Amino acid sequence: MTETVTAETYDFGTEVGRLLDLVVHSLYSDREIFLRELVANAADATDKRRFLALSDGALALPENPAIKISTDKLTQTITISDHGTGMSKEELADHLGTIARSGTAAFTSSLAAKSPEERPSLIGQFGVGFYSAFMVADEVEVISRKAGHQEAWAWLSNGKGKYTIKPAARDESGTTIILHIKPEAEEFLEPLRIKTIIRKWADHIALPIELEEDGKFASVTEGNALWRRNKSEISKEDYTAFYRHTGHAWDEPWATIHWRAEGTLEFSALLFIPSSKPFMPVEETRESKVRLHVKRMFITDEARLLPNWLSFVTGVVDTEDLPLNVSREILQATPVLDKIRKALVNRVLSELKSQAKDSETFKTFQDNFGAVLKEGLYDDTGHAADIAGLLRFASTKEDATTLDDYIARMPEGQSDIYYLAGDATNLKTSPQLEGFAEKGYEVLLLADPIDAFWPTRMESYKDKKLKSASQAASLFAPAESSADITALCENLAKALEGKVSGVTASTRLKDSPAMLVASEAGPDLAMQRMLRRAGRPVFGLPPALEINPGHKLIQALATRAELESEANLLLDLAKLQEGDLPEDPAAFVRHIANAIAGA
């Protein structure tokens, strides 16, 4: 019997023809994906055989199953072979000749209904990865021997509407795919190129992937889907090595969170929180880089599996619930990912909660990533209360306190939580704090830039309003002023018209001559400062000036008839105390210099 007698040629059918055209011309922006698809098929077939062998010993895998890849520049071919289930003659025709599994009619009608831009996402849902081979090959040969069978078959096609099936020879069960590489895809004949692609896309396939170089096959991947293994089998060193490899890190993980979700949603996740701040010479994007795998295959690290406020978390999520060639469009729209995201956030938060019990350990974390986490207080109203409950804040009474402990310490009569946001260097000595100590009120000292914003967004924690100390004038009773202080207030207000919204005598200032107080309605002083520094308009009334009737400077000013320039000097002093520059720094310096010289 000769080959020509038994070789049979079939039509793909119009829908496969159209599909091939689409795959080759519009499906993937990046041709290298063909290797991911073929390697994934090989790995799936091997997994399937391993599973079948559980009930039929005759199908057992050879001792060291592997996916073998070789390239040949002479024949311009890439060969990929596996020890998987293999395919019978009928299966070759069924699986590679049609797209029947998902319903040809359904596919064709949906295809017709979609615009060309939408088609790639559609193809993603129909599982047609094999055809991506035609992006780089002008002829594809598949030689397959089904496990448990003696005969082997070859499937051949140039992707132009027809395929041929004929008898072939293969020593072992499994499948060999030979790609006759197109001249314009020659780059894929370089073993180094193949190696790079495999490491990028398939590093975590549990099966060894071997590449032939200089006549010898050597493993190019670790073959180690660590996240799929049982926790009890994994040592701390294994976790650290994996963390360093995938997170491009050099430290130890501060936390390792490894679990498998089962039930309506199936996924494995292995997440890490670094123990040190990554060194970033240039500010990186703050998007989550947690890797998404589908059935062990790397899909993308741009699925934004975690929100920006958890962008420091690294690791891998691997799900069974998405198709392997899931497209970008599907990734954005699928409810599966939304559910996974929700589960990940909750799991990371509960880990943080349990680690927060040890305040020393938690301090390391918060020093590194507290400022990032705080973005969640602003961005994520759904989780803000949980995040706020975790964080530790410096205060006028404690180096680090939780909000709950703060509330527990509140004296009778205090109903709100007070905070002061600003620069770390002058927070502790800010005149804004004068008066609070006397009342026995603790003030949280918040030094991260984001601290100027989140308390107003969050408004309250456990029904206690978050109030800026720089907007707390109403806490302190107005002073019973002498006539000359009342007159001074009026004169200063006149001199500073438009720059301040009023001048009042303070009952709380002890050491400072004056300070600024923001109106309760608008942004507090820290937020005004941030807006100014960012070149944004500052809305609301200008701050009021509170003067200290007990201070020498104020008493001296009360005796002056002319105080235009002194009024401005006083305002500049109050600004300086807040970490702001005087309105005209050079004039301010001249003024002070002259005053010291007694001019």
Ligand SMILES: Nc1ncnc2c1ncn2[C@@H]1O[C@H](COP(=O)(O)OP(=O)(O)OP(=O)(O)O)[C@@H](O)[C@H]1O
């Ligand atoms: N190496 C292989 N060994 C055994 N069967 C294979 C192999 N490659 C492909 N097949 C069969 O061909 C079918 C079609 O493969 P194809 O890559 O087009 O789609 P899929 O693997 O089902 O879905 P997808 O790759 O898009 O997730 C597979 O489902 C499988 O049954």
